[in-house]
Amino acid sequence: MTKVQNASYLSLPKLFYKTKGKSQFPSPKMIFWNEDLAQFLQLEEENQDKDLSAQYLCGNLVYENTESIALAYAGHQFGHFTMLGDGRAVLLGEVEAKDKISYDLQLKGSGRTAFSRNGDGRATLTAMLREYLISESMFYLKIPTTRSLAVVETGEFVTREMTQPGAVLTRVAKSHLRVGTFEYVYQFGNEEDLSALLAYATERHFPYLEKTDRYALQFLREVMNLQSSLIVDWMRVGFIHGVMNTDNMSISGETIDYGPCAFMNVYDPSTVFSSIDSQGRYAFGNQASIAHWNLACLANALLPLIHKEEKKSIELAQSTLDEFAKIFMDKYWSMMAKKIGFPKADEDVLQLAKSLLNIMQTYKLDYTNTFINLERSDFDQNKIDPNLKTWIEDWRLVLNQKNLDWNQSLALMEEMNPSFIPRNHLVEEALESARMGEGEKIMSLLQRQKFPYERKDILLLENEIPKGGDAGYVTFCGT
Numbered sequence: 001m002t003k004v005q006n007a008s009y010l011s012l013p014k015l016f017y018k019t020k021g022k023s024q025f026p027s028p029k030m031i032f033w034n035e036d037l038a039q040f041l042q043l044e045e046e047n048q049d050k051d052l053s054a055q056y057l058c059g060n061l062v063y064e065n066t067e068s069i070a071l072a073y074a075g076h077q078f079g080h081f082t083m084l085g086d087g088r089a090v091l092l093g094e095v096e097a098k099d100k101i102s103y104d105l106q107l108k109g110s111g112r113t114a115f116s117r118n119g120d121g122r123a124t125l126t127a128m129l130r131e132y133l134i135s136e137s138m139f140y141l142k143i144p145t146t147r148s149l150a151v152v153e154t155g156e157f158v159t160r161e162m163t164q165p166g167a168v169l170t171r172v173a174k175s176h177l178r179v180g181t182f183e184y185v186y187q188f189g190n191e192e193d194l195s196a197l198l199a200y201a202t203e204r205h206f207p208y209l210e211k212t213d214r215y216a217l218q219f220l221r222e223v224m225n226l227q228s229s230l231i232v233d234w235m236r237v238g239f240i241h242g243v244m245n246t247d248n249m250s251i252s253g254e255t256i257d258y259g260p261c262a263f264m265n266v267y268d269p270s271t272v273f274s275s276i277d278s279q280g281r282y283a284f285g286n287q288a289s290i291a292h293w294n295l296a297c298l299a300n301a302l303l304p305l306i307h308k309e310e311k312k313s314i315e316l317a318q319s320t321l322d323e324f325a326k327i328f329m330d331k332y333w334s335m336m337a338k339k340i341g342f343p344k345a346d347e348d349v350l351q352l353a354k355s356l357l358n359i360m361q362t363y364k365l366d367y368t369n370t371f372i373n374l375e376r377s378d379f380d381q382n383k384i385d386p387n388l389k390t391w392i393e394d395w396r397l398v399l400n401q402k403n404l405d406w407n408q409s410l411a412l413m414e415e416m417n418p419s420f421i422p423r424n425h426l427v428e429e430a431l432e433s434a435r436m437g438e439g440e441k442i443m444s445l446l447q448r449q450k451f452p453y454e455r456k457d458i459l460l461l462e463n464e465i466p467k468g469g470d471a472g473y474v475t476f477c478g479t
């Protein structure tokens with residue numbers, strides 16, 4: 001008997017989804033299975049027969065007593081409202097994990113659905129492995145994220161920039177509710193549908209909220225809170241999502257939809273790697289304002305539920321949204337303070353953090369390595385960037401003035417600063433060899449990224465940036 005249960009999403013009105021029939025892939029093969037995650041989800045037994053498991057996790061078979069559905073959603077893509085929906089994904093059902101929370105199991109790349117428009121519903125092996133790698137890396141970096149349970153090769157070929165094997169990823173999420181789900185229901189549903197969605201989302205993610213008249217506003221505040229923390233976490237490790245359209249912003253506060261995302265090497269807020277983001281809308285340093293913009297889309301979709309009078313509703317939503325900047329900035333500077341060893345961000349610390357960021361940007365210093373270098377009180381003076389030397393003297397002075405215990409500062413820095421991130425060149429190398437049928441590099445990267453805060457043996461080859469750095473590095477939306 002499978003532990004996969006029918007999706008609770010099916011309790012929502014029919015408008016919210018379309019059923020999806022079985023896929024017909026010729027020869028599915030399980031190539032990556034995440035045993036740690038399987039244990040957490042209590043699904044270890046699901047993969048005892050790998051061939052059978054591959055049949056389920058490519059969509060050829062459907063778990064007993066479940067219905068596979070493609071979810072409807074809309075979204076603002078690069079600022080423009082569009083109808084979207086799961087064009088190549090399907091929700092299989094839910095599993096209750098060891099933490100007693102129910103998680104969605106979703107396939108990505110399993111074939112056409114009612115929302116596929118002109119797409120083929122397929123995904124390439126490298127795109128799915130990329131999501132597997134980076135989502136798992138985010139998990140070990142202690143950043144809220146969807147996770148990856150399995151990658152199944154379908155036995156078919158898929159043509160994008162080049163022709164390569166097709167694959168299906170099994171994604172695990174607290175839910176697949178997006179800002180775009182609310183936008184869809186606001187646009188195409190009635191008030192009852194919208195209320196049903198709000199109640200469902202609240203039950204799933206904020207069950208402690210009291211369902212008073214004003215709970216739509218409270219709900220907005222909760223999502224704002226999760227999203228501001230999430231962006232601060234991204235900025236802590238130099239992560240660029242790359243395509244923060246409203247359909248790619250999760251209500252649960254998890255990082256979702258790993259497409260053209262990447263980690264930044266040299267610190268520069270204007271960093272963009274995505275091939276489709278020529279304007280830099282989703283650049284590293286823009287992520288907080290985009291989150292705010294996306295939350296305004298959520299607020300707009302919630303308006304009918306905030307207050308009976310539209311004018312009042314807008315006023316209330318606006319004043320809630322206006323809190324975002326302060327909430328974000330407080331969290332951001334508090335995180336930055338800890339990255340340089342201070343428990344609190346007062347005026348001196350703020351100045352220090354700002355000038356460090358300026359130095360990194362001006363002298364093109366590596367974001368990850370700079371923080372790691374600071375920790376090493378015994379660092380080799382010759383290896384330290386000369387431009388940093390004066391800053392380090394000032395930093396030490398302030399640390400002393402505040403009478404901070406160095407070990408405490410060190411503990412904060414070790415908690416905040418990863419010594420390892422899956423840098424672009426490492427990810428590309430691993431994916432390229434996987435495309436050639438060689439899985440070893442992916443396996444070793446997956447293993448290495450499980451310990452991103454490890455302090456032994458740091459600054460080895462893996463932290464060396466190739467000559468020329470990321471100049472010209474381009475990521476694709478990865479379909």
Ligand code: AMP
Binds near residue numbers: 257259
């Ligand atoms: P994404 O860029 O992954 O957030 O996807 C944006 C929209 O395009 C979503 O509605 C996807 O389901 C859809 N989409 C992406 N790739 C495909 C594909 N190969 N076939 C059908 N729909 C797709």
Ligand code: MG
Binds near residue numbers: 247248257
């Ligand atoms: Mg998406």
